[in-house]
Amino acid sequence: MSVVDAAITNVQTYLLVLARIGGVFGFAPVFGSRNVPLQVKAGLSALLALVTFPLVQAPATGYPADVVAYAICVGREILVGAVMGYIASLVMVGVQLAGQLVDIQVGFGLVNVVDPVANTQVTVMGQFQYLLAMLLFLVFNAHHMVLSGLVESYAVVPISSFALTARLEAGVTRLFCDTLVVALKIAAPVTCTLLLTDLVMAMLARTVPQMNIFIVGFPLKIGVGLLTLVVALPLFVLVVRGSFSGLERSILAVLGGAK
Numbered sequence: 001m002s003v004v005d006a007a008i009t010n011v012q013t014y015l016l017v018l019a020r021i022g023g024v025f026g027f028a029p030v031f032g033s034r035n036v037p038l039q040v041k042a043g044l045s046a047l048l049a050l051v052t053f054p055l056v057q058a059p060a061t062g063y064p065a066d067v068v069a070y071a072i073c074v075g076r077e078i079l080v081g082a083v084m085g086y087i088a089s090l091v092m093v094g095v096q097l098a099g100q101l102v103d104i105q106v107g108f109g110l111v112n113v114v115d116p117v118a119n120t121q122v123t124v125m126g127q128f129q130y131l132l133a134m135l136l137f138l139v140f141n142a143h144h145m146v147l148s149g150l151v152e153s154y155a156v157v158p159i160s161s162f163a164l165t166a167r168l169e170a171g172v173t174r175l176f177c178d179t180l181v182v183a184l185k186i187a188a189p190v191t192c193t194l195l196l197t198d199l200v201m202a203m204l205a206r207t208v209p210q211m212n213i214f215i216v217g218f219p220l221k222i223g224v225g226l227l228t229l230v231v232a233l234p235l236f237v238l239v240v241r242g243s244f245s246g247l248e249r250s251i252l253a254v255l256g257g258a259k
Contacts, residue, residue: 010053012063012070016159017056018049019074021150023081028088028146029137048147056154063160073160080162080255084153087175087251088146091243094179095133098186099126105187105194106225107218125229129186133240142244149251156255171254178243178250185239189232190225197224 022045025031031041064070102108103123122130137143197220205213 009058009062013056013058013159014049014053016073016077017053018045019077020081020153020159021045021049021052023078023083024085024088024146024150025081027082027085028143029092029134030143031146032085032089052151052154055151056159059158059160076160076162080153080157081150083172083254084146084150084251087254088142088247090175090179091182091240091247092130092133092137094182094243095186095240096122096126096130097179097183099123099129101183101187102126102129102190102225102229105191106222108222129236132236136237136240137244140241140244142247145244145248146251149248152248152252153255156252167256168254171256175250175254182239182243186236189235190228193228194221194225197221 022041025041025045030036031044063073100123102125106125108124198217201213201217201220204211
């Protein structure tokens with residue numbers, strides 16, 4: 001191989017590495033936030049690709065000479081990065097879902113705020129727990145796990161070899177189930193406590209008919225719900241930390257089904 005051919009191969013490999021990293025930065029928590037300027041994302045992607053590029057082996061068969069075929073390879077790498085970023089963001093989805101379940105039980109279900117990151121309307125506790133989980137994402141160095149999973153992904157899915165398979169679909173389905181489990185674990189303390197509160201209020205309504213249970217019950221459920229959230233905060237941190245600790249393993253397990 002001549003020097004010119006080697007240089008062209010290196011440039012093609014670098015662009016494919018940059019495409020995968022760009023896909024991750026488009027969907028992963030913190031990295032994919034709309035509050036991060038595009039110039040910062042592009043600069044970090046280019047810098048990280050420069051660091052990762054020497055660790056990536058080019059295919060033994062080389063790259064296609066046709067521009068359309070090479071563009072398809074770039075699209076595959078962007079898709080790999082997008083899948084990795086989306087897997088990392090599923091934990092945040094579970095946390096936000098838990099907050100919405102809590103809001104429905106407490107009575108905040110109709111109170112929405114604007115999420116400036118996603119540019120959508122979310123419930124109060126959903127937004128609060130989402131922001132708290134985002135801070136924990138940085139505190140527990142989960143962003144390092146995402147980057148580590150990105151580097152390790154080239155051993156699981158070599159460059160320009162990604163394909164949609166039934167195993168990949170099964171892995172993504174399992175992650176959706178895990179996300180629902182995380183949401184239920186986080187919302188369980190408040191949900192169970194408010195269920196007992198409803199039972200107590202129902203008994204009071206039967207034994208003391210003169211009491212206006214609707215006027216008393218609404219502020220009571222808010223107070224009990226907020227108090228339970230404070231008491232269950234260590235459980236919230238424990239569940240979120242456990243989800244983050246398995247983040248790299250989940251990414252590699254799902255990508256392993258793309259072979």
